[in-house]
Amino acid sequence: MNGNVIVGQSGGPTSVINSSLVGVFQGAKRAGCGKIYGMRNGLEGLLQERYVELNDCIKNDLDIEILKRTPSSFLGTCRYKLPHYEKDSAVYEKLFAILKKLDIKHFFYIGGNDSMDTIKKLAEYASKINSDITFMGVPKTIDNDLDKTDHTPGYGSAAKYVASAMKEIILDTDTYTTDSITIVEIMGRNAGWLTASAALARTEDCTGPDLIYLPETPFSYDKFVSDILEVKKHKSSAIIALSEGIRNADGQYICETQKGDMKLDVFGHKMLGETALFLSDMVGKDTGMKSRGIVFSTLQRCASHIVSRRDITEAYDAGATAVAAALAGETGKMVIFKRISNDPYKVFTETHDIGDIANVEKTVPKEWITQNGTYVSQEFIDYARPLIIGELTPFMVDGLPRHLTIE
Structure with missing residues (x-):
């Protein structure tokens, strides 16, 4: 016994x-x-x-x-x-x-x-x-941010959901010729592993998201709008995936700039959310284009x-x-x-x-993020793809x- x-x-x-x-x-x-x-x-x-x-x-x-x-x-x-x-x-x-x-x-x-x-x-x-x-x-x-391990159980399935849902959103959006901006918020406080998995939606039958923003890279709203307008030169719709935890160069969470003082959980973590809705509203007003914010929230961890x-x-x-x-x-x-x-x-x-x-928090390696901070590299794709295999x-x-x- x-x-x-x-x-x-x-x-x-x-x-x-x-x-x-x-x-x-x-x-x-x-x-x-x-x-x-x-x-x-x-x-x-x-x-x-x-x-x-x-x-x-x-x-x-x-x-x-x-x-x-x-x-x-x-x-x-x-x-x-x-x-x-x-x-x-x-x-x-x-x-x-x-x-x-x-x-x-x-x-x-x-x-x-x-x-x-x-x-x-x-x-x-x-x-x-x-x-x-x-x-x-x-x-x-699902955050995949535990150190010393190649990956964490829970991440592969959440990544599979994110990539699958992104493909479906892209197909739905591409149905229309109307100018539009779709901003999808994905979980990730300080580590962008799950948001990065949106890149897996780029397959032979899908273009994938146009832009991806992770918390590992400082976020600039002006550059964000400029990046979107650059995408819009070539297509009617722009699809963006971003982490709930993106923050500006001063280290302030973007959703915090809207909410002000934020509630803390028992571990002292700021309770994030609605970043996509906030940015969608701002971008819509500043560009005059139809803009939609989508928040996956708990769906990505329970699917x-x-x-x-x-x-x-x-x-x-x-x-x-x-x-x-x-x-x-x-x-x-x-x-x-x-x-x-x-x-x-x-x-x-x-x-x-x-x-x-x-x-100890494991973040996405800097070399796996493109120099302009708007996408992830092939090295990340090669790392993440095997984790979503099988049903x-x-x-x-x-x-x-x-x-x-x-x-």
């Missing part, structure tokens, strides 16, 4: 985060672990002693396959900022008392950067008190009907690898992907010290996809 296991999900959901949960669940079952608990709403829920036994929720092979295809966080998520144990040891004492009560030997957290910071703090505290519990991070984020098979498979592998590493005695680590080649696409998984990953069809019931939820 390898002891009891607990797993939680944290931060923004993705369309494949539950595949990582299945990887942990099946990996633990096959390894002969005891009870497998799931935190309801992550660490925040666990501190309230809200959890379930996953064997009661995932009962058969059909449940497994449906759960792999279910978007969002099956267990519920949270955005809970764990304080450092030197500032608030009471939280840690309470948490470790709960883990002792459940006889937990292995703790898994599926999440992004802030979640990896949580794993780092818990592993450090466990070492301080000589606890034998292992703490492992399972990567997840499991167009999930990447490769992404969902790798998400599962990340969960299973974390279990194997924990049972081998590893702790304070995160599963990472190492790429061997693009064509043919080859990767392998290993683990890396969480201390090198937590609170996994949902189980359809009465014309709609079937999902698994906790009753």
Whole structure:
């Protein structure tokens, strides 16, 4: 018996985060672990002693396959900022008392950067008190901004959605001969990986977006209008993809110039949004042309009907690898992907010290952004294209996809 296991999900959901949960669940079952608990709403829920036994929720092979295809966080998520144990040891004492009560030997957290910071703090505290519990991070984020890993589960499927939706928008817009400007806002605070994936829409049957703006490059409104007018010399419609987190040379978010003081989340991040709507209104007034803003918002992270098979498979592998590493005695680590080649696409998984990953943000390399800051290079295309390959069809019931939820 390898002891009891607990797993939680944290931060923004993705369309494949539950595949990582299945990887942990099946990996633990096959390894002969005891009870497998799931935190309801992550660490925040666990501190309230809200959890379930996953064997009661995932009962058969059909449940497994449906759960792999279910978007969002099956267990519920949270955005809970764990304080450092030197500032608030009471939280840690309470948490470790709960883990002792459940006889937990292995703790898994599926999440992004802030979640990896949580794993780092818990592993450090466990070492301080000589606890034998292992703490492992399972990567997840559509932003693809976790360091030390080639890419992050969740990104490939979100990129597939973005590129597919861009193709559909372009086809719809090109139907008309009317002069028009369409500005599409894509998630990405400080890293433009997801917005860059709009370039994948440039295929033999689609021109792709005309302009792409990432937060890695300072944004100038005057240059933006000039770039659009240059596009308009050659075609009636201009299609632009831009990150919600684009900012001017002073470091101010463009949406912040409209909203003024912005609300902060529990981690101190400014809550962005409506950049495309703001710019569309301005450009329409300044050019006199029809201008439309489109905000993908949560659609890009929950579109499991167009999930990447490769992404969902790798998400599962990340969960299973974390279990194997924990049972081998590893702790304070995160599963990472190492790429061997693009064509043919080859990767392998290993683990890396969480201390090198937590609170580090990986951005799009400068050399993968064109010199004028309005597109991405072929190197990015070669990197991203393999991540969107393959499909996994949902189980359809009465014309709609079937999902698994906790009753």
